[in-house]
Amino acid sequence: MSEESNENTEKKYTETLGDPTGIEFFPERRGDKIARGWFRTLFVGEGRDNLQKLKCERQVHNVISESPLIKLMMDALKTTGCAIDLNRHISCEPCSKVVTGGYDAEMNQIVVCQNTATSKSAVHGALAHEMVHMFDFCRAHVDFKNVDHLLCTEIRAANLMHCSFMSALVMGTASLIRIKKQHQECVKRKALASVMAVRDLSPEEAKAAMDRVFTKCYNDLEPLGRRLRRNSEDIHRVYRERYLNGYGYS
Ligand SMILES: [Zn+2]
Numbered sequence: 001m002s003e004e005s006n007e008n009t010e011k012k013y014t015e016t017l018g019d020p021t022g023i024e025f026f027p028e029r030r031g032d033k034i035a036r037g038w039f040r041t042l043f044v045g046e047g048r049d050n051l052q053k054l055k056c057e058r059q060v061h062n063v064i065s066e067s068p069l070i071k072l073m074m075d076a077l078k079t080t081g082c083a084i085d086l087n088r089h090i091s092c093e094p095c096s097k098v099v100t101g102g103y104d105a106e107m108n109q110i111v112v113c114q115n116t117a118t119s120k121s122a123v124h125g126a127l128a129h130e131m132v133h134m135f136d137f138c139r140a141h142v143d144f145k146n147v148d149h150l151l152c153t154e155i156r157a158a159n160l161m162h163c164s165f166m167s168a169l170v171m172g173t174a175s176l177i178r179i180k181k182q183h184q185e186c187v188k189r190k191a192l193a194s195v196m197a198v199r200d201l202s203p204e205e206a207k208a209a210m211d212r213v214f215t216k217c218y219n220d221l222e223p224l225g226r227r228l229r230r231n232s233e234d235i236h237r238v239y240r241e242r243y244l245n246g247y248g249y250s
Contacts, residue, residue, distance in 0.1 A: 049094060049114075056092035056114035059123040067124055073131040076223035082108075082138035089134075090127075099197075101126030103133040105144045110134060125161070132157040135223060151195050151209050152217040158190035159217075160224050187218060 064070050064086070074084055084090065088109070095102070095113035100122055102111045110130040117126045136142050136153040143149050163186035192206055201209070 052094070052114040052118075053092050056112055056117070056123070059117075059120055060086070060090055060092065060112055060127065063120060063124045063127055067128075070124065070127055070131070072224070073128065073135065077131065077135055077138060080135065080138050080223075082134065084134075101130050103130045103137070105133075105137055105142070108134070108137065128161040129157045132160055139222075147195070147199060147201065147205070147209050148213050150199065151191060152213045154191035154194040155187055155214060155217040156220060158187045158194075160221065162190050163187045184218065188214065 064074070077084055090110045090112065092112050092114040094115045095111065097116060100113050100117040102113075103109075104111060110127065112123055112126050112130075117123050133142075133153050136156065137144075142153055163183055188210060192210070195201065195209075196206065
């Protein structure tokens with residue numbers, strides 16, 4: 001489980017949807033090996049990459065077997081008809097330094113960046129976020145070329161996974177109205193940053209899209225049923241109650 005404050009996580013964690021416009025972030029997608037000089041390849045590069053990959057795969061495995069939140073997402077995906085096969089649907093790869101993970105809609109595959117998501121909490125954050133995209137893609141056949149769809153799934157990922165941990169930090173010192181407002185702003189900021197990383201939108205276009213989809217997508221809490229608060233029982237409760245929401249039967 002993430003032990004870092006969410007403000008840090010929010011700043012550090014960037015990702016992109018690996019559709020063709022996001023491909024530059026994932027140099028090894030579509031089979032292109034990162035170009036290297038012969039010296040690095042022979043003596044440093046490959047060995048280090050393989051070690052990174054192994055470590056990353058081990059982290060993924062640990063997170064999946066330990067985190068109730070990730071287990072819940074796995075159950076929800078399975079119930080929706082998109083069960084995750086670790087070997088097929090999750091891939092550790094070297095990425096551009098500015099991202100820690102991505103979702104490749106064309107391949108229906110989550111990419112965990114072995115060179116940037118090196119801590120357990122970063123791997124957890126990447127998996128949790130990308131699983132929301134995978135869930136949306138499975139459930140609603142999101143068209144990642146449609147800005148409204150893209151923004152909607154980013155709003156949901158920010159809402160369900162990132163920003164909810166922040167509200168607890170200010171709990172007790174701020175009024176409920178202020179917390180609610182801060183939470184919505186966090187979701188908007190995070191979702192926009194993710195969309196702008198892969199789309200060349202003007203501020204006006206971005207604002208118009210946000211106005212069109214925010215309320216609907218912000219209130220869509222599937223498959224968790226409620227926003228999570230950090231340091232609360234929520235994650236465990238959500239996992240225990242998954243049957244009430246119709247997940248976890250299969
Ligand atoms: Zn995203």
